[in-house]
Amino acid sequence: MNTQMMKMGYKNISISEEVYLRLRKAKREGESFSILISRLLGPDDNILDLFGVVSMNNEERRELFDELDEMWEAWKH
Helix, strand or coil, rough: CCCHHHHHCCCCCCCCCCHHHHHHHCCCCCCHHHHHHHHHHHHCHHHHCCCCCCCCHHHHHHHHHHHHHHHHHHHHH
Protein backbone atom coordinates (compact mmCIF):
# COMPACT_ATOMS: atom_id res chain seq x y z
CA MET A 1 0.00 0.00 0.00
CA ASN A 2 1.13 3.52 -0.71
CA THR A 3 2.78 4.80 2.50
CA GLN A 4 1.58 8.32 1.79
CA MET A 5 -2.01 7.07 1.93
CA MET A 6 -1.31 5.32 5.21
CA LYS A 7 -0.07 8.55 6.80
CA MET A 8 -3.05 10.56 5.59
CA GLY A 9 -5.79 8.34 7.01
CA TYR A 10 -9.13 7.81 5.39
CA LYS A 11 -11.94 10.04 4.11
CA ASN A 12 -15.47 9.22 3.05
CA ILE A 13 -16.65 10.57 -0.29
CA SER A 14 -20.02 10.53 -1.99
CA ILE A 15 -20.30 9.35 -5.57
CA SER A 16 -23.28 8.44 -7.68
CA GLU A 17 -24.28 4.80 -8.11
CA GLU A 18 -23.28 5.03 -11.78
CA VAL A 19 -19.78 6.24 -10.91
CA TYR A 20 -19.44 3.57 -8.21
CA LEU A 21 -20.35 0.86 -10.72
CA ARG A 22 -17.87 2.24 -13.25
CA LEU A 23 -15.10 2.35 -10.65
CA ARG A 24 -15.94 -1.15 -9.44
CA LYS A 25 -15.73 -2.38 -13.03
CA ALA A 26 -12.31 -0.71 -13.48
CA LYS A 27 -10.95 -2.16 -10.24
CA ARG A 28 -8.39 -4.92 -10.62
CA GLU A 29 -8.53 -8.10 -8.56
CA GLY A 30 -7.32 -7.40 -5.02
CA GLU A 31 -7.15 -3.64 -5.68
CA SER A 32 -8.74 -1.25 -3.21
CA PHE A 33 -10.71 1.78 -4.39
CA SER A 34 -7.94 4.01 -3.00
CA ILE A 35 -5.33 2.25 -5.10
CA LEU A 36 -7.64 2.30 -8.13
CA ILE A 37 -8.21 6.06 -7.85
CA SER A 38 -4.49 6.64 -7.29
CA ARG A 39 -3.76 4.58 -10.40
CA LEU A 40 -6.32 6.53 -12.42
CA LEU A 41 -4.85 9.82 -11.25
CA GLY A 42 -1.43 8.84 -12.53
CA PRO A 43 2.03 9.50 -11.13
CA ASP A 44 1.71 13.25 -10.63
CA ASP A 45 -1.51 12.99 -8.61
CA ASN A 46 -3.05 15.77 -10.67
CA ILE A 47 -6.82 15.39 -10.34
CA LEU A 48 -7.25 17.65 -13.37
CA ASP A 49 -6.15 14.66 -15.46
CA LEU A 50 -9.56 13.15 -14.64
CA PHE A 51 -11.44 16.18 -15.97
CA GLY A 52 -14.16 14.99 -18.29
CA VAL A 53 -13.74 11.30 -17.41
CA VAL A 54 -16.89 11.22 -15.29
CA SER A 55 -20.06 12.68 -16.73
CA MET A 56 -22.51 14.37 -14.38
CA ASN A 57 -25.90 15.93 -14.80
CA ASN A 58 -26.50 19.46 -13.51
CA GLU A 59 -27.93 18.26 -10.19
CA GLU A 60 -24.93 16.00 -9.50
CA ARG A 61 -22.53 18.79 -10.50
CA ARG A 62 -24.29 21.27 -8.19
CA GLU A 63 -24.19 18.74 -5.32
CA LEU A 64 -20.48 18.08 -5.88
CA PHE A 65 -19.59 21.77 -5.84
CA ASP A 66 -21.73 22.36 -2.75
CA GLU A 67 -19.87 19.58 -0.95
CA LEU A 68 -16.52 20.95 -2.12
CA ASP A 69 -17.46 24.40 -0.83
CA GLU A 70 -18.32 22.86 2.57
CA MET A 71 -14.97 21.06 2.69
CA TRP A 72 -13.01 24.21 1.78
CA GLU A 73 -14.83 26.11 4.54
CA ALA A 74 -13.98 23.38 7.06
CA TRP A 75 -10.29 23.39 6.01
CA LYS A 76 -10.03 27.16 6.45
CA HIS A 77 -10.55 26.86 10.19
